[in-house]
Amino acid sequence: MTWEELERDCRTCRKCGLCEKRTNLVFGDGVKTAEIMLIGEGPGEQEDLSGLPFVGAAGKLLDDMLKIIGLDRRKNVYITNIVKCRPPKNRDPFREEQEACIGWLREQIALVRPRIIVCLGRIAAGALIKENFKITREHGQWFDMDGAKAMAIYHPSALLRDPSKRPETFEDLMELERVIKETKVNI
Ligand code: URA
Numbered sequence: 001m002t003w004e005e006l007e008r009d010c011r012t013c014r015k016c017g018l019c020e021k022r023t024n025l026v027f028g029d030g031v032k033t034a035e036i037m038l039i040g041e042g043p044g045e046q047e048d049l050s051g052l053p054f055v056g057a058a059g060k061l062l063d064d065m066l067k068i069i070g071l072d073r074r075k076n077v078y079i080t081n082i083v084k085c086r087p088p089k090n091r092d093p094f095r096e097e098q099e100a101c102i103g104w105l106r107e108q109i110a111l112v113r114p115r116i117i118v119c120l121g122r123i124a125a126g127a128l129i130k131e132n133f134k135i136t137r138e139h140g141q142w143f144d145m146d147g148a149k150a151m152a153i154y155h156p157s158a159l160l161r162d163p164s165k166r167p168e169t170f171e172d173l174m175e176l177e178r179v180i181k182e183t184k185v186n187i
Contacts (some may be wrong), residue, residue: 003032006107016100018085018093024051028080028108029119030073035185037114039105040081041155042093048086053079057137059158062120065156065169069177076187078112080105082127098127110146115185117148117177123157137170140172140180147181151176 002074019025023106029052046056046155048134054062063073071077083093083101093101109117125133129150143150153172154165180187 022085029077042083117150119152125152
């Protein structure tokens, strides 16, 4: 499947009830040939309105965090979410909604072919790395995902709610930078 075919099919998706309330489907943003892919949970209000992932307050924090280690959605990362349509009142996407939607993400991963996948928060890590992922214990650790290296960090919204988690995330970013350099990932 090509990017054009995938995006066209995804934009008309009606696989779950989230399609009923969307203003825009949020497909993804960034560099489609990037070696690093970032995956969040699902669009919030600003994302639903704009059609782009991580453009609200959490997105600004994410961009600032990425900048510290030389990452930038305009240059070297691709960003998307587990579910492509906004869950009402920003609730966690239900398991059935994640299961209905994750096929689009798997196709995106197959097209990007990232060497590193960073899950943003518990929901993305639980859907991609392993069920019952414990973000407080397992953030910053590396897992294998079909040959790609996968790590989860706290979701930027969690860092906005609880700034005391920021030093741990800084350490995780340092680890991410270390592995990018060590494995000569292109940035
Ligand atoms: N939170 C997410 O998980 N994804 C977005 O795109 C925005 C906020």
